[in-house]
Amino acid sequence: MKRTLISELFQMEEKQVLLKGWIHKIKEFGNFAFVVLRDKTGLVQLVVDDVNIINQLKLEMSVEISGQLKKNEKAPGGVEVHVEKMRILGNIYYDLLPFSINQIKVQTTLENELDYRYISLRRPDRRVVFKVQQEVTEAFRRYLIEKGFSEIHTPKIIASGTEGGSEMFTVKYFENRAFLAQSPQFYKQMMVGSGFEAVFEIGHAYRAEPHNTWRHLNEYVSLDVEMGFIEDENDLMDLEEGFINFLYDHLKETCREELKLLNIELGTINKIPRITLQDVQKILEDVFGKSSPSGNIDAEGEVLLSKYIKEKYDSDFVFITKYPVSKRPMYTMPDSKEEGMTRSFDLIYKGLEITSGGLRIHDYEMLKGNIIKFGLKPEDFSFYLDSLKYGMPPHGGFAIGLERITMKLLDLDNTRQSTLLPRDMNRIEP
Amino acid sequence: MKRTLISELFQMEEKQVLLKGWIHKIKEFGNFAFVVLRDKTGLVQLVVDDVNIINQLKLEMSVEISGQLKKNEKAPGGVEVHVEKMRILGNIYYDLLPFSINQIKVQTTLENELDYRYISLRRPDRRVVFKVQQEVTEAFRRYLIEKGFSEIHTPKIIASGTEGGSEMFTVKYFENRAFLAQSPQFYKQMMVGSGFEAVFEIGHAYRAEPHNTWRHLNEYVSLDVEMGFIEDENDLMDLEEGFINFLYDHLKETCREELKLLNIELGTINKIPRITLQDVQKILEDVFGKSSPSGNIDAEGEVLLSKYIKEKYDSDFVFITKYPVSKRPMYTMPDSKEEGMTRSFDLIYKGLEITSGGLRIHDYEMLKGNIIKFGLKPEDFSFYLDSLKYGMPPHGGFAIGLERITMKLLDLDNTRQSTLLPRDMNRIEP
16 A cells, blocks of 8 residues: 555545554554654554554654545544554654653754754654755745756865965865865866856855854855856846845745744745845944944844844845945955955845855956965966956856845844754754 | 747747847857857857848857847747847956856866856856756655655854764854754654654765865765664665655656757666675675775775666666674764664765765663773763754765766766856865
8 A cells, every 4th residue: 555645644535544654643542542643744643542553652762654634623624533553663762852852842952953963854844844845945046046056066175265274174185285165266267267167066165164153064055156247246146146135035935834833934035135235334333433443344243233234225225335445355356446346246135144155356466466466376376267268258157145034034033943964063963 | 129049939820029148159150140049048140131230249248139030941949030130238347258158168177167166157058957956855855755745954163073073174263163054863863853843954065184086075065864763774775765766757847958968868766686795795806806895885886886777777876784883983873784784874875875875873871881992082072962862863875976976977077067056175266
C-alpha cells in the first residue's frame, strides 16, 4: 500500500490509509490512547485501542501505521485515523528527551536547542524557518535567472584574501598555506569579465571574526551578485530593490502556511529610501542625539535609523549610500564628484545591515594605483589585477547574508535560529 | 537608448541599435573594417568606416557602440551593424593576448587556459559548458523539489570526519583544529531524522587526496541526496534513474544551442542495468580477460564495463550493486541475506564513477557495533551516533559529482574543463 502524507488526509474520503512518521504525543486513557503522529507535512490524531500497540508506544520513535481514516468534528482538522497495525521503523534509545518538543513553548535555551538540533528541528515552528529560507534562495535564483544572470560556483580555498588576509581562516593545503574565502568577490568580478556579464553565487563565506554576538556567524551563506555594463550604483540598488519586491511576493505565495504558523505578516514594499551616510549621521544626531563613529554608523545607529525610516517612509528597508574611501575595500569605485567618497551602499533591514555593495574599479591602472594608495602591494593581488587588463567593463555588485535576511523576515532574535547548524567561536559541533 | 543583446538582432527590423560587448575580431581593409562584436548571447558583424574609430580598436576591449542594423545576406546570421559611434567601456593593458581566442581551435595547453580563465572563458565553446552545468543543478533541484525534498545548507567546517579523519584538509579554527567536510554525509542523514525526511544539498566538498589525474579535484561540487522512510537501496536507484531521465529531457530543452555548439547528441536513457559487483568482475574477466582488485573494479575496469554495457544494453549508465562491507564506510547497511555484502551501489557513466550511494544503518546499537567492528571509536562519532537515538527512520542516499557528470555529458577529457576555477595539488590560483 502506498504511503499517504498527513497533509493529504484532510481532503480525503474515509478509507484505509498507510502513514509514516514520528510519535509526537501520547495521551493514554485506560484501554485506549490518543496519539499524535507527525510527518514532514503536519500532525494528525490517531486512535489506538490495541493494548499491545499502546505498550510499545514511545515519544519520537518512527513508525508505520495502517488504519481507517474517519471524519470526527472533535479531532484537530476534523479527521482521525483508527490504528489497526503498527510497525516500528526507527527505535528509540533514550530515557528522557533532552527537552520536550510537543508543548506550545520550548522550555530550554537556544544553546541546548542547537546542541540537539536533531530534536529541536522536529518542532514544525523550528523547521519551517528553513522552508522560508529555501524560498529566499529560490526567489533570488528565479529573479536573477529571468534577468539573464548565470549561476556560478567559485573556489572557497584561495591563495590570498580580498582584504589582504586579515580575519581569514587558514587551511593547510598539501605543503602550502591557503585561506577560506571571505567572499567570492574577486571571482565574481572575474566571471563578469570572462564574458558571463552578470553572475550570482549562493555559497558559503567564512569570517574569522572574533565576535560572538546575535548577528555574527563564522560560516554563513552569501547570496552574491555581480553585474557588468552598468552605469552606476543606482543600477545595483534598483536590482536589489526589485529583488526585495520579488521576494516578498514569492514568500507570500509559497510560504503562506509557514508565515501563518510563525505569526508573520510581511507587509508591502514601498520605494526604498536612498540616503547618504552623511545625512544618516545627521538624522541620528538631530532626531536621537546619537553620534556615530567616523565614516559609519554602529549597531545601535542601525536600529534607530530603521525606527526613523519606518515612521517617516513606512519602509522596513533603507539604503545608506556614499561611504568614505577609508571605510570601503580598495576595489571600491571612488566618487569622481565628491572627493573622498565612494559609489557604494549598504542595505539596512529592520535595524540590521544585510547587504554591502557598490560599483567596483574596472580600470587596471586605476586599481593598481588604489591598491598602492591603500598601502597594499599590487603583487599580492596579481591574478585579480591582471584580470583587469583585458577590457573589463564597468561593473558592480552586492551580497546578502542568507541567515540575516531570514532572521529579519521572520523577526527572530539570533542568526543562529536561521542557521541549520551554526558555526561560531564556541561552536563547531554538531 | 536601451541596450540590445546580440541574440536579439537576428529577428529585428532594420533600425538604430545600441550594443555592448567585447571586440572579438578585427579585419581591416584600408579605410573600413569588419569587426566581430561579442556579448554573452553571441557574435555579430560590425561595419566600421570611421578611421578614428578603426584606429582605437583593439582585440578584447569592451565597448558600447551605436549604429544601424542592416540586413545583409553575406553577413553571418544575415545581419550587420553599421557603426556610427563607439565608446570604450573597458580599456586593455596588454601587448599580446596570452593565446588567441577568436580562431576555430585554441592553440594552447589546458594549464594555460586555466591560468588565464578570464581569457579562455570568453570563447563561447568554453563558456557554454557552464550553462549546461547550471542546468544540471537546475534539473537536480526541480526534480527533487517536485518529489517533496528540502534543500539544505550544512557546515563545511567540521570537528571530525566521516571516515575518521584521513584525507581531510585541516583548518585552524580559532584555538582549535577543524576539518573541511569531505561530504555532508552525517548532516544530511541528521536532517532526515530531524523531520525533513528527504533532503538535498548542492555544495562544496573537499578531498585532500594526493592524486593529480584527469578525474580528481580537491574541491568539487557535490549533488547530495538523502531520503528517509524507504524500503531498500532500489528506491534510491529508482530515484537516481528518474533524475537521469529528467536531466536528459531538461538539457535537450534548455541547452539546445549549447549542445549543438559542442556537437553533443545526448541520446535517450534506457532502463539502467543493475549488476552486482561480483557479476561485473566476472564479466570483466570473461569478456576482457581483465582481473579486478578485491571488492572493487579499477579505472580501466570502469571503461571496459561501460563499453560492454553500451553494446549489450545500449546504455551509457550502469549501476554496480552489493559492494563488500570492507570496501564501504562503517555506516553502510549490511546485506542481511548475503554475509559480508552491503546494500550499496555506484553509478558508472561512460566509463567513470559519478555516484556512490546506499542504504545507511539507522539503528543506534547496530551502528555502534559496526563502528567498533571497523576498529573505530564510538566516542569519535558521538554527535552522529547520538542523533540515531531518537527514532531515526530507515534511510539512504547518494551523491553525484557535478564536474564529473558535466564532463561526461559533454564528452570532455578532464574534470578541470568542467570546473570554473579548479583546485588540485598544484593549483590554488586563480
